[in-house]
Amino acid sequence: DAGITQSPRHKVTETGTPVTLRCHQTENHRYMYWYRQDPGHGLRLIHYSYGVKDTDKGEVSDGYSVSRSKTEDFLLTLESATSSQTSVYFCAISEPSLNNSPLHFGNGTRLTVT
């Protein structure tokens, strides 16, 4: 398995509190992604990064911010969590130079906002 670690694996938080999810990779891949998975919606891209300090928005970026200060770490922050952000969050990595390599996924973080 690709070396991707998400932390925490589970989180329960209250509405209005800030939350940061961490994705750590040991593969030195250039691209990193944050997706959320919800029933009936599949996977939806929140933000992605194509290098250190290079990030861009996905289709559901409102209410989320990201940072990538090192190749290996990609942080997702919910500045003020809402119940609609209850979801399972997946980090993924890829390296396009490797023959358009597919995504490799972490095991997810289950976030519950009460």
Place this chain on the structure above:
Amino acid sequence: AQSVTQLDSQVPVFEEAPVELRCNYSSSVSVYLFWYVQYPNQGLQLLLKYLSGSTLVKGINGFEAEFNKSQTSFHLRKPSVHISDTAEYFCAVSQASGGSYIPTFGRGTSLIVHP
């Protein structure tokens, strides 16, 4: 822009029966196509991918998919399923040239294999 449609949200099937999970895509440029599988409480893992060449692609666990450019489809098949194939399956597309590499996923198909 690109999009992916997985036509069935759920596919029930009996063990040892054949199965086909359907995927259609739209894109204005040539594409790369992927199928991923997600077992309960896990992340997604790659089943197979089409980049170029032969339109019939073989993947892990006995799955295969056929790229049909004229019908813009990439259906996933297995001739005989096992209980252990019960999982969520996702089709994904990314642009092969001239645009965003970022893949777009379908909403997923839940394959339920009954004994």
